[in-house]
Amino acid sequence: MRIIVLIKQVPEMDRVEFDSEKGVIDRKSAGVEINPFDLNALETAVQIKEKIGGEIIALSMGPPRADKTLREAVARGADRGILLSDGKFAGADTRATSFTLAHAIKKLAPFDLVIAGEMTVDGDTAQVGPQTAEYLDIPHVAYVTALDEVDTSSLTVTCNIWEGSYRKRMHLPGLITVTKDINFPRLPELRAKMKAREVQISRWEYAAFSDILKPEQIGLKGSPTQVKKITIPPPPERRGQMFSEEELEAALSAVENNIREKRLTGGNREND
């Protein structure tokens, strides 16, 4: 089974600083890390490989420094890593990203399964997985929370959809996006870390695709959605009552009065 795991290097979102005067994000203020959801995607791939064997390829698109993130993917169980990196790929929205990824995945055919995290923490769109599946003309199951059964031709999973959970069986090749609930990613072992240091991460530039991708189909030019301007939202304000620790009794009474006014207790709630 050939499994391709989609990986993205993202800023450490907790540490990203924001310059509210200039209205810009200071990307340099934070380090970078592997998108947390991608760790669950990788762990899923490793568990499948342990069960039925196969090869895991970590695939990412990004600047040259994303090489480091693919090394981490190798340390966590990928057999090899491929980085799509070229100025022509830059500035891509989810459409251009998934279109480019789909063409790279096609080059890796025959593949059986593509696994992505449910979303990235910097883009927050959850679109690239299903868009990539459509560009590849393969089925997908999103928000997978459990891997129930797997064999070389199909995958049975539990997924969150329609405010509930459903069990679905997907015939391969196909794509899944996984949630944090699916597993606990293991820490890399020492031997794997050593391997990751030495492994050659393949770098695919635009030239590798020049016969199948036109420059206007990728990167900023191939992105139908474009940010026209950035505004800073006014902070929402409410003038409320503040109670200090010493005023706890008064605070409790205020809360209690509010709750009683709303008639939220005692089973005599108003109907909406």
Add this chain to the structure above:
Amino acid sequence: MTEYKGIVVIAEQQAGKVHPVAHELLGKAVELARDNPQEIMALVLGPENTDVQGLIERGAEKVFHLRGEIFNLPDELIYKENIVPLLKEIKPAIVLIGATTFGRSLAPRIAAALDTGLTADCTDLQIDEDGKLVQIRPAFTENILAHIKTKTYPQMATIRYREFPKPEPVSAREGKIILKEPFVSQQNRVEILEQITRQEANISEAEVVVAGGRGVKNARDFDILKEMAEALGGTIGASRDVVDAGFVPKAYQVGYSGHRVKPRLYIACGISGAPQHKAGMKESETIIAINTDPSAPIFSIADIGIVGDWYEIIPRLLKKLKEKTD
């Protein structure tokens, strides 16, 4: 001039009941069309008893109803195969989809099939002077708002449930219903084997939400919040970090990447109030915030702010309420 005209809202239904986010999107479409007159359409795939009238009462002038029992299953492939040819026929300028789990899984497939752009989780929509849709969404943990335009057609966007106000139904409204048979009613690539669970609580509908954040030390302590929530006939909620830490399922996450809530009462316990969290609850009728840190940003949107430890305050409040009820 483009040949693409009008606004299409893709309405989601289960057993014929239309998801209320579709009504909210129609309400927004009516607002957009006020200054930029254009046809408002709804597209719904569902069984015979689908509430099409409800869509008309919220402003749809034309409803395309693809009728089939097959749409009683959350099958993105079948939905996509049916929606894409219809959108190619209608050629709308704008397509709006509710960002439910199903909508977020389906919309990207439709956008890719049409090879057009898609903007996720918009918090506002406007029409620009050039007639194009401006899709506004927060970026980078809500510190900034990105105003996005799409250069291809249709211009597609997803919007979370409860982002826009609930429009009142107007029974005098009239609309045309166009019944259609499904274009495709079978696919053999994904089998839907069974429904395992229904979500116990729909947090977006709750009248009371008692939410915990980083100030909750472990998963078990959410039981205290749960007891408080139950006493008030509500449900628990959580900030992103405690969901990421695995304390609470994602179904209870309040915030930009979780659920939008507009309860009558929101009690925030040990939640600092990051912009990402506020985005999900700032429209609550009354907000009570409890935090040991007097400088916590949550206090700026609280109606009642209490500097203190929720571990002490919530049990005392619960006791107070129970005393008088019994």
